Amino acid sequence: MAKNIVEEQTKTGDFYGRYIDDIFMTWNRSEEELRKLLDDVNTWHPNIKLDYKISNSLPFLDVQLTNNNGFS
Template sequence: MGSAFTLTLANIFMWKWEKQLVHRLKVSNEIYGRCVDDIFFTSNDSLESIDQMLDEANNFHPNIKLVRQIGRSAPFLDVLIENRKGTLITSVYHKEAAEP
């Protein structure tokens, strides 16, 4: 992500969008997690609604690019999070590049 100052600027820059997202998820009793530039959240909204929300963030500035992974399972940091009939199950996730 770059220097500490770059990280601070990115946090400030994204705060408005992130604040709206967190409020929306809190009202819906969803889960939100963030570590530096990795974001994870759950949602029962339609795929169209989620795509629209992420497109708004990506169109906020040309230097911002959120990569989405939507499905019943998703890696977040070193954890694989799976939705099994409404219950989140976690397991250790190894990135392919990290394999010996």
């Protein structure tokens, strides 16, 4: 599952990082495309579901990350 997302990120020069079951990724295309990708990922396996948050600021591994140049 993660391999497909990483391949997608590699095509656009975005960032993908994972620690155990926490994933952080950047996205340089539309929010609509991102939601479509994540909703599609949630259909890959019936017992695995991704919970996600789309924002310019979010917590990841007890650190608040902010993107001042991204989503508005």
